[in-house]
Amino acid sequence: MSADGAALGARLRERDLSAAPAALNLLESTAPADLEQAAALLGEVSPMALGGEAPGHVIGVTGPPGAGKSTLLSALLHAWRSGGPPTRTAAVLAVDPSSRRSGGSLLGDRARIEFDPADGGTLIRSSAAEQRLGGLARATRVSADALAAAFDIVVIETVGVGQAETDVADVADTVVVVVQPGSGDVLQFLKSGIMETPDVLVVTKADLGQIAMRARRDLTAALRSLGSRETSVLAVSAVSPPSGIEELVASLDEHRGELDIAERRVRARRAGALNDFSVEHGERGMRAVGGRRAAQALLAEQDPAADLPALVAALEQRMG
Amino acid sequence: MMRTYAGHSTAKASNELYRRNLEKGQTGLSVAFDLPTQTGYDPDDELARGEVGKVGVPVSHRGDMAQLMDGIPLDAMNTSMTINATAAWLLALYIVAAEDQGVPEEKLQGTTQNDIIKEFLARGTYAFPPAPSMRLIADMIAYTVEHVPKWNPINICSYHLQEAGATPVQEIAYAMSNAIAVLDAARERVPAERLEQVFGRISFFVNAGVRFVEEHAKLRAMSILWEQLGRERYGVEDPRHLRFRYGVQVNSLGLTEAQPENNVQRIVLEALAVTLGRDARARAIQLPAWNEALGLPRPWDQQWSLRIQQVLAYETDILEYPDIFEGSNVMEALVEELLEGARAEMAVVAEHGGAVEAVPYMKAALVDSHRERLRKIESGEQVVVGQNRFTETEVSPLTTDAEGGILVVDPALEAQQIEDVRRWRSERDQSAVDESLAALAAAAGDDSAQENLMVATIAAARAGATTGEWSRTLREVFGSYHGPTGVGEAAAAAADADMSELQGEVSRLREKLGRRPKILVGKPGLDGHSNGAEQIAVRARDSGMDVVYEGIRLTPQQIAASALQEGVHVIGLSILSGSHRELIPAVIDALHDAGVTAPVVVGGIIPEQDVAALRKAGVAAVYTPKDFDITRIMRDIVALVGAGANGSSANGSA
Numbered sequence: 001m002s003a004d005g006a007a008l009g010a011r012l013r014e015r016d017l018s019a020a021p022a023a024l025n026l027l028e029s030t031a032p033a034d035l036e037q038a039a040a041l042l043g044e045v046s047p048m049a050l051g052g053e054a055p056g057h058v059i060g061v062t063g064p065p066g067a068g069k070s071t072l073l074s075a076l077l078h079a080w081r082s083g084g085p086p087t088r089t090a091a092v093l094a095v096d097p098s099s100r101r102s103g104g105s106l107l108g109d110r111a112r113i114e115f116d117p118a119d120g121g122t123l124i125r126s127s128a129a130e131q132r133l134g135g136l137a138r139a140t141r142v143s144a145d146a147l148a149a150a151f152d153i154v155v156i157e158t159v160g161v162g163q164a165e166t167d168v169a170d171v172a173d174t175v176v177v178v179v180q181p182g183s184g185d186v187l188q189f190l191k192s193g194i195m196e197t198p199d200v201l202v203v204t205k206a207d208l209g210q211i212a213m214r215a216r217r218d219l220t221a222a223l224r225s226l227g228s229r230e231t232s233v234l235a236v237s238a239v240s241p242p243s244g245i246e247e248l249v250a251s252l253d254e255h256r257g258e259l260d261i262a263e264r265r266v267r268a269r270r271a272g273a274l275n276d277f278s279v280e281h282g283e284r285g286m287r288a289v290g291g292r293r294a295a296q297a298l299l300a301e302q303d304p305a306a307d308l309p310a311l312v313a314a315l316e317q318r319m320g
Numbered sequence: 321m322m323r324t325y326a327g328h329s330t331a332k333a334s335n336e337l338y339r340r341n342l343e344k345g346q347t348g349l350s351v352a353f354d355l356p357t358q359t360g361y362d363p364d365d366e367l368a369r370g371e372v373g374k375v376g377v378p379v380s381h382r383g384d385m386a387q388l389m390d391g392i393p394l395d396a397m398n399t400s401m402t403i404n405a406t407a408a409w410l411l412a413l414y415i416v417a418a419e420d421q422g423v424p425e426e427k428l429q430g431t432t433q434n435d436i437i438k439e440f441l442a443r444g445t446y447a448f449p450p451a452p453s454m455r456l457i458a459d460m461i462a463y464t465v466e467h468v469p470k471w472n473p474i475n476i477c478s479y480h481l482q483e484a485g486a487t488p489v490q491e492i493a494y495a496m497s498n499a500i501a502v503l504d505a506a507r508e509r510v511p512a513e514r515l516e517q518v519f520g521r522i523s524f525f526v527n528a529g530v531r532f533v534e535e536h537a538k539l540r541a542m543s544i545l546w547e548q549l550g551r552e553r554y555g556v557e558d559p560r561h562l563r564f565r566y567g568v569q570v571n572s573l574g575l576t577e578a579q580p581e582n583n584v585q586r587i588v589l590e591a592l593a594v595t596l597g598r599d600a601r602a603r604a605i606q607l608p609a610w611n612e613a614l615g616l617p618r619p620w621d622q623q624w625s626l627r628i629q630q631v632l633a634y635e636t637d638i639l640e641y642p643d644i645f646e647g648s649n650v651m652e653a654l655v656e657e658l659l660e661g662a663r664a665e666m667a668v669v670a671e672h673g674g675a676v677e678a679v680p681y682m683k684a685a686l687v688d689s690h691r692e693r694l695r696k697i698e699s700g701e702q703v704v705v706g707q708n709r710f711t712e713t714e715v716s717p718l719t720t721d722a723e724g725g726i727l728v729v730d731p732a733l734e735a736q737q738i739e740d741v742r743r744w745r746s747e748r749d750q751s752a753v754d755e756s757l758a759a760l761a762a763a764a765g766d767d768s769a770q771e772n773l774m775v776a777t778i779a780a781a782r783a784g785a786t787t788g789e790w791s792r793t794l795r796e797v798f799g800s801y802h803g804p805t806g807v808g809e810a811a812a813a814a815a816d817a818d819m820s821e822l823q824g825e826v827s828r829l830r831e832k833l834g835r836r837p838k839i840l841v842g843k844p845g846l847d848g849h850s851n852g853a854e855q856i857a858v859r860a861r862d863s864g865m866d867v868v869y870e871g872i873r874l875t876p877q878q879i880a881a882s883a884l885q886e887g888v889h890v891i892g893l894s895i896l897s898g899s900h901r902e903l904i905p906a907v908i909d910a911l912h913d914a915g916v917t918a919p920v921v922v923g924g925i926i927p928e929q930d931v932a933a934l935r936k937a938g939v940a941a942v943y944t945p946k947d948f949d950i951t952r953i954m955r956d957i958v959a960l961v962g963a964g965a966n967g968s969s970a971n972g973s974a
Binding site: 024030114 | 799807808812823826834835836858860862864867868870881882886
């Protein structure tokens with residue numbers, strides 16, 4: 001018997017965090033009966049059911065391996081859970097990039113993020129991106145949508161620079177790119193336009209001193225030369241004694257505060273629907289709806305409060 | 321020198337054991353500490369649950385150390401302590417125990433293992449991050465070379481690397497790279513004129529496997545490299561200081577649970593590897609007990625190991641000749657080949673920035689070597705008599721007695737130790753302890769690292785601080801640390817018929833579940849021997865599962881939280897420390913409280929008579945060292961999940 005999607009969705013809407021693990025099990029499932037229940041779940045946490053966009057702040061955190069993302073997340077979780085008042089609940093969706101011929105993955109991020117197991121206000125869920133481009137797992141978008149109804153903060157952690165952050169930018173309210181001092185790649189990616197400018201750029205390992213400060217300076221200068229003045233560039237150290245974490249928390253809040261959340265979420269859902277549709281139906285499906293531009297036009301006509309499955313369904317209907 | 325590695329239960333019981341062994345002709349002490357002591361926790365810490373007195377003796381304060389050494393004249397004793405992360409602390413307690421006997425520290429002789437890099441790579445009993453750990457080691461070296469001149473402050477261990485799967489080339493290269501990291505750190509803490517002496521005090525602890533000709537060549541290669549390193553990198557000239565000094569414990573990895581009596585001849589052959597040629601002969605030998613793969617050895621099992629050494633030394637003629645391989649072209653060529661391989665691998669480690677920086681690289685390389693070794697055994701390419709060949713056997717009279725052939729530690733002991741340490745804390749001069757720990761924190765937190773941490777550590781030992789307090793003070797300053805697991809980088813297994821069949825089963829299971837099968841591999845407790853868990857994790861991935869592996873040292877609550885949040889379909893727990901009786905039911909209770917219904921399987925050194933109790937507690941299956949075919953274990957697990965699946969995503973949590 002499949003889980004009761006509507007009931008799980010209703011619990012999330014009531015901000016019952018204990019419903020989250022079972023909700024994620026359901027959203028990740030591809031069994032036909034589960035797909036139906038998953039749609040019911042999402043219906044319960046859709047903007048229509050909520051009477052507005054989900055209240056949680058969806059933050060995408062991405063960066064190259066070894067940049068210190070997990071250590072940074074440990075410090076952020078600590079700040080959110082103990083800071084305040086009031087403290088904030090937080091879920092982390094850690095997406096592992098590894099993909100193997102066997103399809104199996106070792107999901108390693110959980111081991112690197114420190115949290116209190118007795119704390120019901122924190123949830124960490126790992127998944128594998130498998131072969132999907134863009135660095136997200138199949139269910140990441142809908143999982144973030146659902147969790148944003150219940151948690152104050154939902155982090156989507158992906159690995160990589162260049163490609164990975166484009167997808168996470170489609171999903172997240174705020175995109176944070178994490179780099180360590182001395183990694184010239186990011187600078188190059190920014191200058192060459194391979195990488196879109198993030199909302200917040202974090203230089204880790206500030207305890208290294210001079211090198212970190214220089215990295216911060218260089219990145220700030222590069223962003224300025226690209227005409228981007230909105231991106232805040234912060235240097236943090238997550239190892240003891242930590243520094244810059246409070247500033248980062250404030251900077252994230254500030255970005256969220258200035259954001260037209262409805263506009264960003266609607267755009268995210270439409271981009272997600274297009275992505276899911278093209279993964280599911282490929283080039284042929286895209287041709288059947290009259291091409292990418294026609295698909296976008298169709299999506300733009302839909303109700304802004306429509307959830308992701310409804311948007312995909314609209315495209316599929318057009319496909320015939 | 322002959323000794324057996326020993327210590328268990330309590331300081332009092334271990335003291336009696338030591339005295340008995342000394343009477344039987346043993347000439348030194350080798351102290352085994354329990355895991356809480358090794359990792360810096362008091363018996364009443366949550367993480368210590370089930371581990372107190374298990375694999376060695378608990379020593380929480382100077383009172384315990386005084387009792388452990390009661391009636392043993394420390395000015396006449398050579399004591400080897402298997403202690404690493406907390407080595408500075410245990411040496412301090414030993415120095416204070418000697419003071420109590422009226423023995424000045426300069427008379428003390430012995431060794432603290434104190435090799436932290438191999439803890440990150442293979443053994444898992446680390447306490448602090450790499451950089452401050454190296455500072456503690458350098459401080460101990462600087463202190464002992466001035467004040468305890470006959471002490472060997474560090475014993476570079478390649479033993480554990482072989483246990484973790486190292487090839488001979490890897491064993492040589494990583495041990496030498498490790499020594500370089502230690503000497504480079506020490507060079508900054510001791511006056512230049514002392515460096516030669518420091519070099520001379522560094523000894524090694526190596527492994528010897530059953531391929532004993534190659535193993536002997538390995539030791540000759542290490543002697544050559546060591547001398548070269550001394551001359552060229554550290555400017556050592558005195559030939560006495562350039563000598564490669566090593567002790568040995570022969571291989572445990574190759575000992576089998578199946579037909580365990582065969583381990584006796586394996587141990588004898590391995591002992592030959594380190595005694596045959598005089599030019600590379602061990603200075604101290606420890607032999608494991610024949611039944612080590614079954615559980616904790618009894619005094620009689622240890623006596624048997626001591627007798628093997630005595631037969632070699634007193635009955636055979638191996639000690640009567642000069643080096644018997646001198647002039648052997650075959651041996652020379654073998655040594656040359658190993659040297660070449662080791663130098664190349666040392667260069668790779670150096671490129672990573674040295675042994676400290678290369679820990680993740682070396683860890684991944686070891687996991688990979690171990691995977692390859694297991695593959696060869698599973699495929700029959702490498703023969704293990706009694707395990708994958710010649711498996712038919714008569715009934716063994718050695719393992720059929722009611723006790724099952726192993727020593728069992730009384731569970732009431734842990735409660736007693738908890739009570740003891742609490743009484744100790746309530747009866748001491750608390751303000752003296754607080755002051756000493758504050759001084760330790762200040763010395764540790766000083767960025768210029770001016771003060772030697774040994775001084776503050778000895779003062780805290782003298783004041784009556786506990787093992788847990790000393791460690792916590794330093795953890796608060798240095799931060800906590802998780803070692804790399806090495807599994808993320810491991811290469812995929814070669815596709816053979818068994819493997820592709822398994823992959824097919826996993827993919828059918830995926831259809832049934834609606835999600836890719838997800839397994840949590842967990843190591844509860846303080847046991848850091850993670851080889852088994854790592855290999856299970858890698859094979860599960862290769863079979864097509866999603867694997868959550870969080871490394872070592874997890875509390876039951878952490879495992880339960882992960883299982884719930886990750887929505888896993890099955891949980892695999894690995895324990896080798898003998899604490900499964902306490903920890904497995906604790907994990908099952910925690911899972912139950914969290915509402916997780918996924919089945920639990922257990923692997924490790926689990927005596928036969930404990931299996932029924934674990935099954936009763938709710939464990940679905942138990943695997944022991946005789947289950948060497950990991951692919952088969954995986955198929956069991958897939959079948960187990962398949963049987964429980966009802967085709968719904970609700971599986972895994974209520």
